[in-house]
Each structure stands twice: as structure tokens, then as C-alpha cells.
Amino acid sequence: MLEQGRLGTRQVAVLTFMIVVGDMMLIYPSVISSYAKQDAWICALVGIPLGMALMAMFLKLANHYPDQNLIQISRSILGFWPGSLLSCFYLFFFIVGASTHTREVGDFMTGQILQYTPIRVLILMFVITIGWGVHKGIESVARTSELLMPIVIVFILVLTFCLLPQVDIKNLKPITDTSVVSILQGILVSIIYPVGEVIPILMILPYTARLANQTRDMLIAVGFGNLLLATLVTISLLVLGAFLTQHNIYTSFVLSQKINIGNFFQRIEAVMASSWLISTYFKATVYLYAFVLGCAELFKLKQYQVLIMPAMLLVYGIANFVSPSVTFIVITVVPYWIDWDITLGILLPGMLLLIHWCKSFKRKSN
Incomplete structure (x- = not known):
């Protein structure tokens, strides 16, 4: 196998949690409230069970092919050439995702903290760190995420409790005054942004120890991550x-x-x-790892390490090219990114699962 490291159930659940929270911890309240306004907290809460259902679909697809990653699953279901074409779409999604998360880090740091530091320097530093993580292997990344996850959880809880004295319940009124279309859009955002972008986890599942409670733990991780994001949305609206x-x-x-x-x-x-930065780092690292491993699998290479340096250079270039400013991302990229996430996070995995069921039913009938 291309990856020699093995993950436990807890480690893959923690990585799943980090991908769900990821960059959403900072921008999720703004994105969802742009659709649902003061009712965004309702959409975020409704999105918790629906997000878990979407994750269950991913796991259902993976459980039918327990020893195969997403590239191999696509080829097994669709055939070699159609599966390879679909794999190319996912690999493009992975590399652009890693580059976009890297650009988000650069824009945030130069805009809020290190205002006099060139953004290219910050992007280069972040690319080096995620490339180093991929080089050390997914097992090292997962074990590190176990150590750092409490920092993310504790801060969100501290942020929530410390802002309780500033809460004003009037900020949530009028409740359900938003149009039905806006509510549905907000619910879709609460599903597809945090959970739809967990699709790279299918590149990791073949290298995890298969235990009876793996599905349960990963669903809990998704639900808990979405719950923390819903908490951030609610406290943002209240304050x-x-x-x-x-x-x-x-x-x-x-x-x-x-x-x-x-x-x-x-x-x-x-x-x-x-x-x-911690949660975004792990999300970007998993995306880069999925791209490198997927390329190695697509072209039948014996190891993926030789692709890490070219992939790092590619991420650095795309991150500098993807947008001229954070305003461009918010106005131009974000409204269309959801369509991309829906296609690659819901429609295509659903299509693969449906085709698998049809082929299985046909074999049973014969």
C-alpha cells in the first residue's frame, strides 16, 4: 500500500472533527447569516443531524469498499477511464481546496495581525508546514491533531461563556421572519460547508483500523463539530x-x-x-495529503513522497493566484463555491453509491 501508517478510530474521528471545524470556525457565522439573517442559528441547528446523515452516506460508500480509497472506489464502480476522469475532478478539488485554505491564512494574518508582513512570506511558511506534515505521514498528523484538538474545543467554550454577559436576546427577533428560500439556503450552507468538505477523509479510511464503533465515532465527531459551529453562530447573533x-x-x-x-x-x-490556525492547518494538510496520495494512486506510483515538493510548489502558486484580496473571495468566490461543494460533496458520492446499489441488485437478480 502507498501509506504504511495506520490510524485508530479515535485518530480518524479527531481528524474528521478538525476538517469540519477547520476554516469554518472563523468565517462560518458570517457566511450562514448572509443567507438566513437572524434565523441563521435555526439553520445551523437543523444542519447538525442533516450533516451527520451526509457523513453517513460517505461512510456507507466507504464500507462497501473497505480497502480502497476514493480513487480506487471510483474506478471500481465506473470502470477505469470514467473512474479516472472522476478522480481528476476530485484531485483538482483537493489541490484548490488546500490552496484556498492557505490563502485564507495569508489574508487573515496580513489583515488582522501581521499587517506589515508580505503575504507571500506567510503563505510560504504555511505551505512548508503542511508539506512537512504530509511528508511525515498521516499517522503523525493524526496523532498531533489528538494533542491539539483540546485547544480548539476549550477556546470555543471559553469564548461562549465569557460573552454570556453581553448577550441580548432581542438580536434574534423577529424569529422565522426570513423567507423560506433563505432558510433553505442557510440549511444547505450548514450541511455542505462543514460536512461536504469532509470528502477527503475517504482517502484516509483504507489506512484505519476497522473497529465496530468507527462509524459511530465519526458521526459523533461530525455532529460535535457542527454543534460547536452552531454555538458560534448563536453567540455571534446574540452579541x-x-x-x-x-x-x-x-x-x-x-x-x-x-x-x-x-x-x-x-x-x-x-x-x-x-x-x-490549528484547525485550518489540519484541514489543509488533509487536503494536500489527499491530492498527493490520489495522484500517486491515479498514476500507479510506488510511493507518494516524490510528489510532495511539486505539490507544495503548486499550492504556493495557486494560493497567490486564486484571488487578489479577501474581498474578491467573499464577493466572487464564496457564492459559487457552494455549487462546487454540492457537486463534489453530495451529487457525485450519491451517484457512486446509487450506481453501486444498481450493480449489486443486478448481480443478485442474475
């Missing part, structure tokens, strides 16, 4: 209101600046930035 939540791109960062308990516990936005 900032729908208008400010929608028009602040980095809503969670703004919330962390508002914490002030007795003029002593305050200005924890650096911790917020660190937590977001």
Missing part, C-alpha cells in the same frame, strides 16, 4: 446582531476582541487566531 455578524468576515475574531471580564481577562484574540 453582535444579524447585521454585524453578516458584514464581519472574521466574526469569531471580532467576538474575541469584545471579551472583557473585570478589566483583567481580555484581548484574547491571539488565542482565537492560534485556534483557528
